[in-house]
Each structure stands twice: as C-alpha cells, then as structure tokens.
Amino acid sequence: MAGEVYFxxxxxxxxxxxxxxxxxxxxxxxxxxxxxxAELRDVLAxxxxxxxxxxxxxxxxxxxxxxxxxxxxLVRTEMDGxxxxxxxxxxxxxxxxxxxxxxxDAAAPFELAAxxxxxxxxxxxxxxxxxxxxxxxxxxxxxxxxVTALDLVTADGELHRVDADHDPELFWALRGGGGxxxxxxxxxxxxxxxxxxxxxxxxxxxxxxxxLLRRWTRWAATAPWEVTSAFQVLNLPDVPMVPVELxxxxxxxxxxxxxxxxxxxxxxxxxxxxxxxxxxxxxxxWLPCTPAEVVRxxxxxxxxxxxxxxxxxxxxxxxxxxxxxxxxxxxxxPLITAELRQLGGAxxxxxxxxxxxxxxxxxxxxxxxxxxxxxxxxxxIEKHCAVVRAALAPWDTGxxxxxxxxxxxxxxxxxxxxxxxxxxxxxxxxxxxGLFRLDASPGTxxxx
Numbered sequence: 138m139a140g141e142v143y144f145x146x147x148x149x150x151x152x153x154x155x156x157x158x159x160x161x162x163x164x165x166x167x168x169x170x171x172x173x174x175a176e177l178r179d180v181l182a183x184x185x186x187x188x189x190x191x192x193x194x195x196x197x198x199x200x201x202x203x204x205x206x207x208x209x210x211l212v213r214t215e216m217d218g219x220x221x222x223x224x225x226x227x228x229x230x231x232x233x234x235x236x237x238x239x240x241x242d243a244a245a246p247f248e249l250a251a252x253x254x255x256x257x258x259x260x261x262x263x264x265x266x267x268x269x270x271x272x273x274x275x276x277x278x279x280x281x282x283x284v285t286a287l288d289l290v291t292a293d294g295e296l297h298r299v300d301a302d303h304d305p306e307l308f309w310a311l312r313g314g315g316g317x318x319x320x321x322x323x324x325x326x327x328x329x330x331x332x333x334x335x336x337x338x339x340x341x342x343x344x345x346x347x348x349l350l351r352r353w354t355r356w357a358a359t360a361p362w363e364v365t366s367a368f369q370v371l372n373l374p375d376v377p378m379v380p381v382e383l384x385x386x387x388x389x390x391x392x393x394x395x396x397x398x399x400x401x402x403x404x405x406x407x408x409x410x411x412x413x414x415x416x417x418x419x420x421x422x423w424l425p426c427t428p429a430e431v432v433r434x435x436x437x438x439x440x441x442x443x444x445x446x447x448x449x450x451x452x453x454x455x456x457x458x459x460x461x462x463x464x465x466x467x468x469x470x471p472l473i474t475a476e477l478r479q480l481g482g483a484x485x486x487x488x489x490x491x492x493x494x495x496x497x498x499x500x501x502x503x504x505x506x507x508x509x510x511x512x513x514x515x516x517x518i519e520k521h522c523a524v525v526r527a528a529l530a531p532w533d534t535g536x537x538x539x540x541x542x543x544x545x546x547x548x549x550x551x552x553x554x555x556x557x558x559x560x561x562x563x564x565x566x567x568x569x570x571g572l573f574r575l576d577a578s579p580g581t582x583x584x585x
Contacts, residue, residue, distance in 0.1 A: 142167040142183055142210060153213040156194070157258070158543070160443040160509070161201025165192060168211040177212065177320060178294040181572070184210045185292070190575045193320050195234040196260030199267060201444070202542040202549065204575055214262075216322050222247055227328045228285060233262045233321055241432045249328040250428035252280040254540070257432045262324050267539035267578075268313050268494045268551070270502070272336070272394040272431060275365045275482030277329060281312045282488040282495055288323040292572035296322075301490070307563055312492025313539070314560040315552065315581025317573045335405055336434045337423035338392040340382070343467060345416045346370070346389045350459045352411045353391060357500075358453075361404035362482035366393035370466040370475040374508075382419045387468045394431060445515055446472070446506035446543040447522035449529055450480075450499035450536045458532045462503075465528040471507050471518050475525070478502040493556050499534045504541050539578060549580035557583060 143150035144167055153168035166189065171177040184191045192206050195214045215234035220243040222229050227249055231240055238257030244250060252271035254264060269280025277283070286300035289311065297319075299308050311318060341349060353368045360366070369390035373379045391412060395405040412418075424434055454462070454477070466475035480497055488495040505525055509515040526533075537549050552560065561584050564577065574584055 142169045142180060153211060154197075155213075155441070156197030156200040157441050158198070158201045158444045159441050160445055160515070161203070161544070163192070163194075163197075163200055163203070163206040163211060165206040165209045165211040168213065170213040170215050172215050172217045174290065174296060174322065177214075177290055177322070180210060180212055181290070181292065181294050181320075184572060185570075191292075191320075191572050192576050193316070193573075195263050196236060196258070198259050199263055199540065199542075202539065202545050202547075202578065204545050204579060206575075209575060212320060214320065214322060219243070222249070222328075224249065227330075228325055229328055230323060230325045231261050232323050233260075235261050237261050237264070237432055241429050244328055245331070245427065245429040247328075248331045250331040251326065251328055252277050252283050253432050254280075255432075262321055264540060265324055265326065266311060266313070266316065266321060269540055270478070270480070270484065270497075270538060272365055273396060274484045275360075275362045275479065276396055278483035278486060278488060279491070279495060279497075280326075282491045283326040283328075284312055284324055284492070285327055286325040287311050287321050289319045289321050291319040292568045292570060300325075306559075307567060309492045310560045310563040313494025313551070314492065314556075314563070315539075315578040317564050317575075317577030317582060317584075318567055319573060331428045333397040333425065334394060334428055334431050335397065335403075335423060335425050336394040336431050337421065338390050339409065339412065339418040339421040339423075340371070340388050340390045341412075341416055341418055343370075343387040343389055346463050346467065347459070348415045349389055349391070349412055350463065351456070352415065353408070354454050354459060356408050356411055357479050357481075360408070360479065360481075361398075363398055364393055364395045364404040364408070365479060365482075366391060366405075366408065367476050367478040369477075370463065370470070370472075372468075372470060372473055374473065380420055387470075388419075442508050444506050444543060445509050445518045445522070446504065447526060447547060448505075448537055448541040448543060449503040449526065450497060450534045450538060451477075451501040451503055451529060451532045452534055453500050454532060458529070461528040462525075465525040466505065471514070471521050472505045472525075473507050475505040476503070478504065493560055494539070494551055497536070497538060499536060502538055502541055503529060506543065537580075545579050549578060552581055557581060
C-alpha cells in the first residue's frame with residue numbers, strides 16, 4: 138500500500154531485502170519494494186520525516202560490497218514497464234530492476250546487442266552505474282560508457298532527466314561515481330549491431346596448469362579486441378550442475394567469448410590451438426550463438442548462495458606472478474574458483490564522453506570465490522583470501538572494479554582523490570540534507 142514501509146519478519150520486507158549473495162544479506166531497519174514514482178516518493182517522505190538514511194538496490198547482486206544498513210530504509214527498485222528499444226537511434230530505455238536477460242531479449246529482434254555481463258539474472262541498472270565489465274568489454278569498452286541518459290529521483294522526490302545536456306556534472310558522477318545521489322529509476326543506453334559470437338570454455342587437469350597459464354598470458358598480451366577470455370583454477374563441488382569430469386580435484390579452465398569479424402582470422406581459434414598443443418581438454422563447450430544466447434551460456438549458480446571472496450586489479454603478469462597465482466589458488470585452496478580475467482583492449486581506453494569511471498589501466502582482474510557452509514568455513518576462506526592477496530601484492534595496481542568487489546570491508550578504490558572530491562561536490566549539491574549519504578560506495582566519498 139502507498140505510504141507504507143515494512144519491517145523485519147514481514148514478507149514484503151523479506152522480498153525487498155533479497156540479494157543474490159546471501160553472505161551480504163542486508164538487515165535495514167525498514168524496507169520497501171517500489172514499482173512506481175508515487176511509491177518511491179512515499180518512502181522518501183517517510184525517510185525524511187523519521188530522519189532515516191536511504192539505501193537503494195534492485196536485484197541485490199552488489200549488496201555484499203555496500204555499507205552495513207542497520208538504521209536505514211532500504212528501497213528496492215522494481216519499476217513498472219518494459220524495456221523500450223529505439224531501433225533508429227539504437228538505444229534501450231531500461232527501468233530499474235530489469236535484468237540483463239530482458240534487455241538482451243528486447244534488443245535481439247532488431248539485431249542489436251547490449252554490453253551485458255556473464256549472467257542474464259544480474260540487474261542492468263546497478264551494473265551500469267558501477268562500470269560493468271561486459272563479455273564484449275575488450276571490444277566495446279566499459280558498459281557505463283554506453284549510458285546516454287538517466288532518470289533520477291532526488292531526496293526531495295523530484296524526477297530529473299540527466300544527460301550530457303542536462304546537468305552534465307551530475308551525469309558524470311552518476312556513471313561510476315559511487316552512488317549516493319538519489320534513486321535512479323531508468324537508464325538509457327546505446328546498443329551496438331549484433332554479430333555472430335562464439336562462447337564457451339575448456340578444461341584440463343591441474344598438472345598442465347603452469348604451461349597453460351604461460352601460453353594464455355603470452356597470447357593475451359597481443360590478443361585481438363574481439364576476444365575476452367579468462368584463466369581459471371577450479372576446485373568445484375560434487376553437485377549435479379557440475380559436469381562429472383570436473384569433480385575430481387583441481388582443474389584448469391579457460392573461458393572466452395569472441396565476436397566474429399568477417400574479414401579477420403579468429404583469435405579464439407589461435408588461442409585454442411596453443412592450449413590444445415599442451416594437452417587435449419577433458420571437457421569443451423564452445424557454442425556458436427547469437428548475442429541473445431551468450432548471456433545464458435555461462436556455467437554458474439542460478440539461485441542465491443552465500444559467497445565469500447576477494448578481488449584485485451593486476452598489472453602485467455610475469456613468470457613469478459603466474460607461479461605465485463597457481464601456488465596460492467591450486468590444490469588445498471578453499472576457493473571454488475580463482476580467475477584471472479583479461480582486460481585491456483577498449484576497456485583500457487578513456488572515453489571522452491564517459492563518466493567518473495570510464496576505463497581500467499590494469500591488464501587483468503583477479504577474482505577468487507568460495508561458498509562457505511558456516512562461520513568456521515567463512516573464517517578459513519577469508520584467511521586464505523589474505524594469503525592470495527599477499528602473494529599477488531607485487532602486481533596489485535591498488536585499484537578495484539566495483540562490480541567484482543565481494544565485501545564492503547575489502548579495499549575499494551576505483552577513483553582518484555580529485556574524482557572523489559568532484560563526486561562529493563555533486564552529492565552535496567543534489568542531496569544537501571544527506572539523505573543518501575550512506576549509499577555511496579566505500580572509498581568513493583569523503584563525506585561522513
């Protein structure tokens with residue numbers, strides 16, 4: 138009902154606080170799912186009246202990286218309306234709460250594609266506001282650079298259309314500035330022409346790890362921008378969703394997506410020839426597909442689970458770095474996955490139209506994750522994450538990618554001090570009473 142918020146143990150509260158990473162489940166003082174501007178304005182009025190800070194999420198995939206929410210009102214955005222495609226302008230208008238699968242499906246009939254990540258279930262708007270490293274990222278750049286306009290409701294309940302011509306400083310800040318400006322209820326993005334895609338993965342026994350990693354990093358140094366790949370060390374559980382061939386101890390995987398160019402040799406084929414020369418994979422799953430199929434092609438959990446992990450952005454990896462990575466993440470590691478994701482390409486190119494976060498200088502992203510089954514397991518995983526972080530410290534750039542951070546207590550730094558100060562000035566202007574002050578990501582504001 139309009140004007141209401143909900144409290145713990147109420148079913149509506151439980152829905153509003155649902156997240157994908159159960160290890161980061163928020164417990165705000167009150168919460169509400171909003172589907173209309175009227176409902177959102179009612180919640181903001183309640184927060185102003187009670188002097189409670191407001192926090193915002195949609196699908197909750199980034200909740201574990203957000204500050205603790207006790208004493209706050211949480212707004213879950215599931216805005217009414219479908220994705221609207223403009224095939225002439227090649228744009229998509231995306232209501233907050235929409236998942237990438239719906240965006241991809243809406244664009245597909247017009248032979249257009251979107252800069253989505255590796256999961257159809259991730260919310261598009263939060264992903265875009267936090268940068269977004271797409272499976273097409275090395276070809277098209279950070280997903281946030283595709284944003285052409287945003288609809289923002291500020292603390293006073295007013296709706297603002299924000300773009301390059303209407304409050305360009307706020308437009309800059311909303312794209313990677315860390316949040317805390319208001320509630321984004323819709324985002325408009327540029328789409329790009331769909332092209333044939335090949336995606337999939339291959340897996341080998343861990344005995345081949347060193348040579349596979351050597352060849353992968355050598356190939357990655359000059360890889361074509363059409364290919365985005367990742368090198369993985371896997372200690373997978375014995376569960377039905379995992380192929381039986383991958384449940385027998387530590388395995389090595391290489392996953393990749395290639396946008397095929399009509400007149401160029403395949404960089405993915407070159408990579409696979411290099412890796413197959415080491416040994417035949419025990420499992421391969423390469424799939425020629427359309428962009429609409431890519432977003433659903435990756436192996437991963439489709440239900441909420443507790444996830445504990447860590448993330449770093451790394452510079453070039455030499456032989457010492459590769460050896461340190463394998464020693465810290467191989468047999469005996471509690472991490473289910475330890476991944477080096479290839480960056481570079483268009484991801485490293487500053488966008489003159491971009492926002493606060495428009496590129497990454499790093500060459501690789503490290504992500505390590507595990508699923509704990511209790512407090513002791515959590516402590517063991519966190520201790521091992523610190524071991525891996527120490528092992529990779531010589532190659533750590535000191536920066537992070539917001540969509541990869543798994544905990545608000547871990548280092549988060551994607552803005553430099555000048556950018557932080559600039560974003561804070563925008564926050565102070567658009568939210569002078571500080572209603573959203575706690576919604577800014579750690580490491581992106583000096584305001585308290």
